[in-house]
Amino acid sequence: MDYAHSDDGRDGAVTLPTAIKILVAGGFGVGKTTLVAAVSETRPLQTEELLSERGIGVDDLDGVESKSTTTVAMDFGRITFDQDLVLYLFGTPGQGRFWFIWDELALGALGAVVLADTRRLADCFPSVDYFEEHHLPFVVAVNCFADARKYSLGEVQQALNLDPGVPVMLCDARDRESSKEVLIALVEHAMKRRGTRGDGQEGEH
Amino acid sequence: MTSDHPESLWVDEAAGPIVRPYAMTRGRTATKALINVISLIRATGTAPPLRPGIVPEHIRIVELCRERPLALAEVAAHLGLPLGTIRVLLDDLLSQKLVQVTEPANTQLPDDDVFEAVINGLRAL
Numbered sequence A: 001m002d003y004a005h006s007d008d009g010r011d012g013a014v015t016l017p018t019a020i021k022i023l024v025a026g027g028f029g030v031g032k033t034t035l036v037a038a039v040s041e042t043r044p045l046q047t048e049e050l051l052s053e054r055g056i057g058v059d060d061l062d063g064v065e066s067k068s069t070t071t072v073a074m075d076f077g078r079i080t081f082d083q084d085l086v087l088y089l090f091g092t093p094g095q096g097r098f099w100f101i102w103d104e105l106a107l108g109a110l111g112a113v114v115l116a117d118t119r120r121l122a123d124c125f126p127s128v129d130y131f132e133e134h135h136l137p138f139v140v141a142v143n144c145f146a147d148a149r150k151y152s153l154g155e156v157q158q159a160l161n162l163d164p165g166v167p168v169m170l171c172d173a174r175d176r177e178s179s180k181e182v183l184i185a186l187v188e189h190a191m192k193r194r195g196t197r198g199d200g201q202e203g204e205h
Numbered sequence B: 001m002t003s004d005h006p007e008s009l010w011v012d013e014a015a016g017p018i019v020r021p022y023a024m025t026r027g028r029t030a031t032k033a034l035i036n037v038i039s040l041i042r043a044t045g046t047a048p049p050l051r052p053g054i055v056p057e058h059i060r061i062v063e064l065c066r067e068r069p070l071a072l073a074e075v076a077a078h079l080g081l082p083l084g085t086i087r088v089l090l091d092d093l094l095s096q097k098l099v100q101v102t103e104p105a106n107t108q109l110p111d112d113d114v115f116e117a118v119i120n121g122l123r124a125l
Helices: A032-039 A096-106 A118-133 A153-159 A176-197 B056-067 B072-079 B083-095 B112-123
Strands: A018-026 A045-052 A069-082 A085-091 A111-116 A138-143 A168-171 B040-043 B099-102
Touching (some): A018 A032, A018 B112, A032 A176, A045 B072, A069 B072, A069 B112, A111 A118, A118 A138, A118 A153, A153 A168, B056 B099, B083 B099
Parallel strands (some): A018 A085, A018 A111, A138 A168
Antiparallel strands (some): A045 A069, B040 B099
16 A cells, blocks of 8 residues: 555644454345444434446546446444554345455454345355355344244254354344344454464465 | 436435546546555545546545545545545555555454454454
């Protein structure tokens, strides 16, 4: 990066906080934004990225308008712990075709929560596959919808073919305490896994 | 319909901005480096006046990031513009030293004490 050494302008001597990022993934309508809203200090904000067919990093000025673009929206929230530490929670678009956005979001992320709905368990396959492949620590949180049949956590683990080390838990994404527990479980898991992935595999994009 | 101009049927809030994001960036879609969505942006001074090379969106970014540092995603959300557009505008502001961009550690995991601070912070919520 060629910004880091711009020392001029530092006279304000403001120490910038450390920004941490956690992803909240899962299928459409599984409650990602609900979970983000349950713990964030403000209403979740929305941001979007335009995807086009062009190659990334090609500075072409020709015919930009004619190329097909898709808009991918992401909801995110912020938790300011203190002036030195800020946590951002990003709801990631569930569909696997938005890999470009996923790579960007996953870069430097502490870990991910995969929200699952037992009525549509297959919806979280792309997220699980992605995080396994990219060695990003994740937990699976089963959002308890009232009309969903109850499965045991073992059944969910088996159905998703998860590594035995991946925490699986029940949650209510609307509930602040429950959502906090999920995030704490993720950070603890990420911390534990820290020693086993010191080779920087997750930062290759 | 109460409207006199047929065009106004199409130009409402749902239609989005009238100026295409590409127009604001004069067609540029690529930046020197991919600024992370949680990169923190801080203004180095007061907002510049409108002048050639400075569009109102540049000014808004500087104004937003004067109060406290904001993440790229927050700036994009407040301006209602795509992340890519904000990245191009930030490139301009960086080259004029009007903002500072601090990238998070992308490849290296935070120290144990950061993990612990996050856990404690979450518990205390």
